[in-house]
Amino acid sequence: MEISFIGAGNLAWHLAPALENAGHHINEVYSHQLKHARQLVSNLYDAHTHSELNFADSPSHLFVLAIPDDALESVCSQLVLPENAIVVHTSGARPLQSLAHWLAIYSDVPVRTGVFYPLQTFTKGQSFMQFDEIPLCIEATDSTTEDTLVQLGQEISDIVYIITSEERRTLHVAAVFASNFTNHLLTLASELTMQDGLDFDLLRPLITETFRKGLAASNPADVQTGPARRGDLTTIETHLAYLSNQPKLAEIYQLLTNSIRNQYR
Template identity: 65%
Template sequence: MKISFIGAGNLAWHLAMAFENAGHVIGEIYSRNASTARQLVSMLYEARLSTDLNFAESEAELFVLALPDDALEEVAAQLVLPENAILVHTSGSKSLEVLRRLMDIYSDVPVRTGVFYPLQTFSKSTKPLSFDIIPLCIEASDPETEAQLVTLAQQMSQIVYLVNSHERKVLHIAAVFACNFTNYLLGLAKDLTDSEKLDFDLLRPLIEETFQKALDAKHPALVQTGPARRGDLNTLSLHLNYLSDKPELLQLYQMLSDGIQRRG
């Protein structure tokens, strides 16, 4: 299949190379930031830079919107696609209906729509990820498009699910808790150790063991430890006292400790 990308950010960087590794051809790459598009083109075999959103003469069968959610309508309003092309977005929170409605409004030709959502965190700074065990969540506006997207996904990953828009939104929210919030808390832990000139690496074995236990357990709550779980009020008081001049951390520590105690 020949595939073109609208967007050249973190996700496009990894997904385009994964498509190539699965034997597909990347055609055009468009980005509002031409520099990032050129960088991605340079990493691919046959890709070329597109300077606008008119793909009417493109040979691509699939167009991937790898964009921030708030850019979707602006891009859709300018996008010109070949008749009966497949257009997918990669968003965890935008519904398929949003994309379908935008194409009804802005496209002069019939366009098939779908969702191709990799449930993973992506950064350009990391080496290209193997998609073999990355869950790929698929949704489509019609059975034929669904079958094509599922086949494409199965060529890349062992974990392919049909996931509707509501389910995908819930997965995305859960992913924010599991990934984004957790990473934020790790950053706060490093800020604390740095403030006292302590080596953050002292926490590394603890972090690794915590994640491994949580993944191995039937439910992460079953392996919860710490002063809040034990009901150790003296230790909680000492910690809150230390954080008294750090109001944001104090509030967060109290809120999370209260939640752990309520869960029991």
Template identity: 55%
Template sequence: MKISIIGAGNVAWHLAITLEDHHHTICEVFSRTEDKAEKLCSLLYRAEATTDLNFAESEAEFFILAVADDAWEDVCSKLILPEDAILAHTSGTKSLEDLQKLMQIHHDLPVKCAVFYPLMTFTAGKELNFKSVPLCLESDDEDVEQILLEIAQEISQHVYFIDSAERRVLHVAAVFACNFTNHLLALSKTITDSENLDFDLLKPLISETFKKALNANDPVEVQTGPAIRRDKSIINRHLDYLRDDARLLEIYEVLTESIQNT
């Protein structure tokens, strides 16, 4: 299928390369910054970089909207697509209806809207086995559903039809599982760095923690540490150590209380 990517960030980078690896043709890559579009196009076979959202003459049949949620209004207000085009967004929080409403307002021709949401953390330039990435699909058109399914099953072994309400819940859960967890690891490193200790000392512990959590029926079953044991002596020593950093102190207290309440 002939596909164009609207966006040149982390999600766009992985999708464009993966789709082309599975014999789809990437026609254009849009970015407000020409350099970003050209950088991604340099990794593709024949894609053209563009800063113009007028795709009226494009050969693409399927367009992937992979821009930040805050950019939707501006992008969709300028977007011009060919007749019978399919436009699929990659947002975890925006609904199918959100996209449909914007296209109805700003587009003269009917546009078949859909969702093509990869539930994964992406970093441009970092290789990833896309076969393991869950793809969450949504459309209210049976023909579009079939097209989404065929494309998704080519690139991933984990394909689901998930509606907008369910996707929003998944995205909240993903922030806890991914973003907040990574932030806690970053804070852990600030603690070791402050005392000139090697963060690598914690990596076997981190690895084992994730292994246990992923293998358990419920991560709560493998919770360890002073909070779950209600070891006030250790908790108080930790709090004393953190007194000079109000941010870390607050996070420690909130998480300790949450573990104990759970």
């Protein structure tokens, strides 16, 4: 399939090469920061940068919007596309209907719309990720487009699901808890150790075992440990006293402690 990318950030950095390695051709990469498009193109076989959002003469059949959610409508309002092109967004939170609505308003030619959402965290500049075990969530406004996107997904991943916008929103919220919030808590733990001159590496075996047990359990709640799980109020008060000069951390500690205690009442 002939494909163009609009956006050259974290996701595009990994998804574009994965599609190329599956035998597809990336024609063009557009980014409002041209240097980012050039960086991505330098990792592709035969792509070139595109300096504007007019793709009327593009040979591509699929246009991947790998851009921040807040930019979707603005980009759609400027896109000029070939007739009957497929346009997909890669957002976990935006409903398909929003994309379909914007393109119905702004596009001068009929286009087909869908969602191609990889449920994973991506970082630009790192080694290209293998998509085999990354879940791909597919949605489309018509069955023909859905079949095309499912087939495309199956060429790079062994885990492809047809997911509604509502289901995808649930997954995205859960993913924020499981990934973004978890990483932030690791960041806070690292800062706590460093402020007292301790090595964060001391926590690594604990973190590794926590994730191993949580992922191995049928329900992570079954392997919860710690003072809140035990109802150890003395230890909890000791910790809060230690955090008394850091009210934001104390607030987070208290909120999570209350959540755990409520879970097991």
